[in-house]
Amino acid sequence: MNLLKQMCKIHAPAGEEFAMSQFLLNYIIKNQNKWKAKPTLHYGDGFQDNIIMVFGKNPKTAVFSHMDSIGFTVKYKNEIIKIGGPNTSEGIVLVGEDSIGKIEGKLAKKDDKLFINFNREIDRGTSLTFKVNFRETDDFIQSCYMDNRLGVWNCLEIAKTLEEGIIVFSSWEEHGGGSVGYLGKFIYEQYGVNQALISDITWITKGVKHGDGCVISIRDSGIPRRSYVNKIIDIAKKSNIPFQLEVEDSGGSDGNQLQRSSYPWDWCFVGAPEDNVHSPNEKVHKKDIDSMVRLYKKLLEKL
Amino acid sequence: MNLLKQMCKIHAPAGEEFAMSQFLLNYIIKNQNKWKAKPTLHYGDGFQDNIIMVFGKNPKTAVFSHMDSIGFTVKYKNEIIKIGGPNTSEGIVLVGEDSIGKIEGKLAKKDDKLFINFNREIDRGTSLTFKVNFRETDDFIQSCYMDNRLGVWNCLEIAKTLEEGIIVFSSWEEHGGGSVGYLGKFIYEQYGVNQALISDITWITKGVKHGDGCVISIRDSGIPRRSYVNKIIDIAKKSNIPFQLEVEDSGGSDGNQLQRSSYPWDWCFVGAPEDNVHSPNEKVHKKDIDSMVRLYKKLLEKL
């Protein structure tokens, strides 16, 4: 879990995925020789900060995992505005850096506006993220940005043994999307792949419990093609890996962006659930993480 | 109207268009030899559940008609959530099927949530649709899912005599869209066609009356290019077929998806109006159906 902890600390709100991208490239280049198959990497010009890893000669499925996090942008006089949909409880500690130096201060509210308490005026446009407090117990891992550093970590885990498949690290998922359209285009045109799994983190709800296994989402605000979701559920059932079915009418993921793209993508959200969504205290059960990794391995083999 | 009645009964909410797609393929294959021109069919791999019929060597216009309907998804403990924007009056009878068997129950409300009353817990993710009560009088046809089985029926009517043109059966129109982007791409790239007519059902309003003819929509939430709409209005005027002009600021169609796609589509919504929108009692005047079919034939000839 040290790798996950490291990644939770990286400052990479939507639009500033650069640091996560660099970290991942370094990690991949350093570790890929230990992996069962060495991937072809696509990144750099024409890919913005995104990374695509292609394993094998005949990949059938692409796993999409977003690198960006929620956060805040400093407006004028230390007022702050949201990047994505972060929890905005007073007292949350935010960190960042501007031209003068490091920033750490508490979120405060005044007249329906949000501010950061800090001893000087912060540069306009400075981005802030939650201060990381990474906690591990026998059963749980808790930190900000489990969404989606855990989804990214899942991809790095399955990369170790993946022989045929594609892994994508995408951008802007938390704030309007914008990378998955052209990443999907590239994958569909170059590799003929149009099956996607969304490696991302979902919510503990009345129907989804800690420890009952990785979630397969039948729908959220978007509705994927049911015949594809059913194929995934069938593989999961036969695998004897614990999993839970989710049905929601809100929330969304890179899947929605794929669906609205100019390519015929089938997609399904498959990921561990967390409590305290979009807060500094996102909490995931270790059993669900284990189930997530095992389920992805099975799905990439069978789909 | 027997064909329309049959199609109104097919369970195919957004995301589960498979059954409608199969019905249409069977119908087309069985009937196309009786048609004036035999179409080239595109479906299957790379088209999800959608179907494209191309008539003639030099088609100029494509008619888009969505196969999916509104409905509900079963969440946890028989709570239900919307697919698209269905009417949610208490007492509406819903039907579906899960792993245990057939389901039929009444819609109920409790604490701002929707439920189906049924004597056992229904499988998560089961989709429900309105129970069909198809009614025909001298003047009217009334049933759930006139939107858009009537739009589909219109396409099958015009297919009988169509010599040059494209007919598209699309998916997900009622819930966020997602197929028209790549269907439009295929048509534009393969056939050079960028004129669209949206064969769909609109609303009776203060300005649109039963029996006054098929509606040509100048705008809804989306605004099509006016020069294209004017061309359509001019053809309609010269045709002496009765029609009505609509101006709305809400509602939308596959036209909006075409407009936001990566291809320069002109589009216009042309369809009969209905009362009791998105309910089990959608009601359309037979004169408006007749006007719709005749207007489409004229438009496909003249555009």
Next chain:
Amino acid sequence: MNLLKQMCKIHAPAGEEFAMSQFLLNYIIKNQNKWKAKPTLHYGDGFQDNIIMVFGKNPKTAVFSHMDSIGFTVKYKNEIIKIGGPNTSEGIVLVGEDSIGKIEGKLAKKDDKLFINFNREIDRGTSLTFKVNFRETDDFIQSCYMDNRLGVWNCLEIAKTLEEGIIVFSSWEEHGGGSVGYLGKFIYEQYGVNQALISDITWITKGVKHGDGCVISIRDSGIPRRSYVNKIIDIAKKSNIPFQLEVEDSGGSDGNQLQRSSYPWDWCFVGAPEDNVHSPNEKVHKKDIDSMVRLYKKLLEKL
């Protein structure tokens, strides 16, 4: 400023860009021989009403400027509905033309609906725009439709001396977008360009003042890639041209459409700020116009 005044008077709400497009084509064809470099023009079939001018053999950056304006559409019995987000104060004078003749009347409200007071029923679907009152003082220019005729004017100014670069006149920006997807596709595929500047008008706010220079927007409802925005800020800093940084969480531009397209566009909004947004009295400081033109010239040279 006579050219700007002329353009403010052209009736071209979203969906009816035709008149602006014709005006611009005439202007370009008449004036391009006086320009430092003669552009290649793309327009007509496959471009709807949009125009692309390509300067030089090796363009690196494309400037997007929308031709359309906000306005109203006449519904039934002189009720009117919005095109985009116009100011709806009672008494605003609206103008247009239908099959009977010219229209001029005042905006009125009744039961939460908007109407135009006029002495006869206006044709359904007639579009209305603000009546122009163009005012110039030593410091300010004030008129409706500075947004975005001033952005267009900026493009015509920089066209005079541009040697390498692309200028795009786009449609539907004020109402849902729809042209930038395929215009961006064409530019990316034909010229390999994926750097965009959005030549549009923004708002006077607590952080953005009249006369302090052209605005570089770090974000609005959309968040562009920060590394690209930083490159622009760096060029601006070195240029000694006055500029202001903006941080907002609402508003949007053709940039959002580019970001969600199937191509890896970097984009940044760069434009003068105005007071009395989307009203007949949009007011811009001449210093900010001067700064805008100079900044664009520098950016097109250095990016």
